[in-house]
Amino acid sequence: MGQGRQGDLKMKHLASTRSPEEYSALIENLRDFIDTEVIPRESLSTAHDGAEVRRTSQALNDLATARGLSGPRARREDGGLELSWTECCAYLEQAGRSFLGPLALGCAPPTQPDVFALERLATPAQRERYLLPLLRGERASCFAMTEPSPGVGSDPRMLSATARRTADGWQIDGHKWFISGAMKADFAIVVARTESGPSWFLVDMDTPGFQIVRDIPTMEPFDIGGHAEILLQGCKVSADALIGEEGQGMAHSQLRLEGARLFHCMRYIGLASRAMSIAQDYALRRESQGVKLAEHQMVQAMVADAHIQLYASRQVVLDVARRLDEGDSIRHHSSMAKVFVSEAVYQVADSAVQICGALGISEDIPLSMILRMLRPFRIYDGASEVHRAAIARRALHHGLTP
Ligand SMILES: Cc1cc2nc3c(=O)[nH]c(=O)nc-3n(C[C@H](O)[C@H](O)[C@H](O)COP(=O)(O)OP(=O)(O)OC[C@H]3O[C@@H](n4cnc5c(N)ncnc54)[C@H](O)[C@@H]3O)c2cc1C
Numbered sequence: 065m066g067q068g069r070q071g072d073l074k075m076k077h078l079a080s081t082r083s084p085e086e087y088s089a090l091i092e093n094l095r096d097f098i099d100t101e102v103i104p105r106e107s108l109s110t111a112h113d114g115a116e117v118r119r120t121s122q123a124l125n126d127l128a129t130a131r132g133l134s135g136p137r138a139r140r141e142d143g144g145l146e147l148s149w150t151e152c153c154a155y156l157e158q159a160g161r162s163f164l165g166p167l168a169l170g171c172a173p174p175t176q177p178d179v180f181a182l183e184r185l186a187t188p189a190q191r192e193r194y195l196l197p198l199l200r201g202e203r204a205s206c207f208a209m210t211e212p213s214p215g216v217g218s219d220p221r222m223l224s225a226t227a228r229r230t231a232d233g234w235q236i237d238g239h240k241w242f243i244s245g246a247m248k249a250d251f252a253i254v255v256a257r258t259e260s261g262p263s264w265f266l267v268d269m270d271t272p273g274f275q276i277v278r279d280i281p282t283m284e285p286f287d288i289g290g291h292a293e294i295l296l297q298g299c300k301v302s303a304d305a306l307i308g309e310e311g312q313g314m315a316h317s318q319l320r321l322e323g324a325r326l327f328h329c330m331r332y333i334g335l336a337s338r339a340m341s342i343a344q345d346y347a348l349r350r351e352s353q354g355v356k357l358a359e360h361q362m363v364q365a366m367v368a369d370a371h372i373q374l375y376a377s378r379q380v381v382l383d384v385a386r387r388l389d390e391g392d393s394i395r396h397h398s399s400m401a402k403v404f405v406s407e408a409v410y411q412v413a414d415s416a417v418q419i420c421g422a423l424g425i426s427e428d429i430p431l432s433m434i435l436r437m438l439r440p441f442r443i444y445d446g447a448s449e450v451h452r453a454a455i456a457r458r459a460l461h462h463g464l465t466p
Pocket residue numbers: 174207208209210216217218219241242243244245282284291440443444445446447448449450453
């Protein structure tokens with residue numbers, strides 16, 4: 065069985081804009097692209113060189129576009145594939161097998177969730193100036209909500225950035241950090257508090273008063289846009305910078321996050337399954353006590369548990385994707401999926417490292433980088449503890465049957 069092949073999700077029961085044959089061909093084409101073009105260009109020795117990673121992903125993006133593989137959610141008229149959420153499951157799993165896949169295919173965060181939100185909220189003028197250039201890859205975005213203490217982190221009520229009305233627009237003041245992609249972004253979606261409550265604003269990065277303080281070093285490899293600390297001091301924007309309705313910023317963030325979470329889950333299932341494929345190959349070659357590692361029952365247990373966790377993760381994500389396609393609220397289910405998948409994929413990658421011994425923690429093979437890529441997912445898009453608290457609150461106070 066080829067790497068990633070078991071992750072296929074059959075589409076025959078699902079509403080689709082394309083035939084099952086067309087969809088299967090697309091996924092096969094993508095699998096081949098990832099195996100033959102993308103993974104071979106992953107250079108572990110330059111994984112921390114943002115400029116190099118950016119150059120490689122741009123070249124890969126040109127190839128992906130030429131093969132008609134790029135932009136899973138974008139509308140066909142905007143040059144995308146217009147996949148349903150359900151169809152995205154297998155697509156994103158394939159894309160996610162490589163660190164560079166989502167970048168190459170125009171579905172890496174923060175672009176994808178920003179597009180998702182702007183497609184629903186942008187005015188025609190905002191669409192022309194921000195959304196369409198974002199879709200075409202001509203401009204890049206970032207999403208700026210999190211703040212250092214005592215500002216907003218896990219608790220949205222702690223938002224401290226402010227936006228005050230001026231004669232012809234808004235003045236934004238605030239301190240943000242861990243803003244992914246900001247080092248290469250052209251504009252930010254900034255969350256700040258107005259008199260009506262949290263609100264969203266489009267802010268060009270070169271607006272006076274908008275200052276990137278630093279790129280915060282993190283454990284993530286293959287990062288092209290950094291995680292910036294940002295200061296907004298007397299940052300003035302025009303009245304039409306407001307996105308959606310004033311005071312609805314938390315609802316907008318929820319909307320953005322639900323889709324973002326699901327995409328992360330799909331991509332990371334791909335990365336974890338690649339990690340276990342590497343470990344399985346090692347277990348079949350390496351010997352201990354006169355037999356292959358694969359003959360040791362405790363190694364077999366790790367392999368079996370990984371398969372169970374990946375199988376369950378795929379089903380959970382597919383279920384949430386179906387709900388999203390059907391227009392149902394996924395608030396509760398996407399929380400459960402995010403906790404389950406973020407913990408399962410990390411456990412799978414950790415077992416893969418364990419099976420490969422010292423080689424597993426080296427940078428000769430991708431496992432340690434996969435582990436570092438997966439670890440932060442238990443914190444961003446809502447920490448596991450915060451989701452568990454919300455799930456329990458809904459269960460206990462809204463009488464949800466288990
Ligand atoms: C790699 C990465 C990329 C990110 N990108 C962005 C971005 O692009 N834009 C952006 O705005 N933000 C971004 N963030 C920030 C992310 O959204 C926050 O880290 C997250 O919301 C948690 O906030 P915090 O880090 O301040 O944790 P804190 O709020 O300080 O919480 C710390 C820990 O306390 C525990 N905890 C907190 N609240 C509760 C509770 N109610 N019940 C039980 N336990 C609790 C949890 O274990 C939690 O992990 C990113 C973070 C990372 C790591």
